[in-house]
Amino acid sequence: MSEPVAAVPAPLAPPRTDLTDGDWHRLYPATPLLRGGIFIVAIIGFIVANLRERLIDLFIGEENYGGDPIDAIYQRGATGWALLIIAGVLIVILVVFYLSWRMHTFRVTGEIVEVRSGVIFRSNRKARLDRVQGVNLARPLVPR
Structure with missing residues (x-):
């Protein structure tokens, strides 16, 4: 009669999560917005700096629009072009950060x-x- 052979326990495999399945994964979808946050802050700062005279009028009540870039754009009739350029820049920034997220x-x-x-x-x-x-x-x- 042969003796029973003791079963050798299998080595423990490391615990697997959804990200350790060997498939390619992307970062969190909000990553482009979080990485691009500094650009949004810079754009807001640029707008506030160029609207300084109007902001002073809003808070203090002293009207003095001399040298305001917004007045120059309005007087030349280029308001539509200015808004189109701003929208284009924002779209380009969003596309670049989306592609960066998509390719990472x-x-x-x-x-x-x-x-x-x-x-x-x-x-x-x-x-x-x-x-x-x-x-x-x-x-x-x-x-x-």
């Missing part, structure tokens, strides 16, 4: 972490999981 993908497999990014200049970065020693996460206030 990552995947995590049992062996590697891989990141592909870039619209014009493509880059592909790989790291073996056993070589990863630490991960730093930066979570600014707005994305939280």
Whole structure:
């Protein structure tokens, strides 16, 4: 009669989440807006700086529109062109950040972490999981 052979337990596999399935994933859809936030702040600052005389009139009541760029645009009859240019710039910014988000993908497999990014200049970065020693996460206030 033979002796029963003890079953050797299978090595434990690391827990798998939705992102470690080996498929390519994208970053969170709000990423383009969060990355482009500095441009939106810059555009708002530019508008406020150019409307300074009108803002002074609104808060203080002293009317003095001399040298205001808005008056120059209005007097030349270029209001439509100015609004069209502003809309075009905003659309271009949104398209660039959308393409940047669309082209930035990552995947995590049992062996590697891989990141592909870039619209014009493509880059592909790989790291073996056993070589990863630490991960730093930066979570600014707005994305939280």
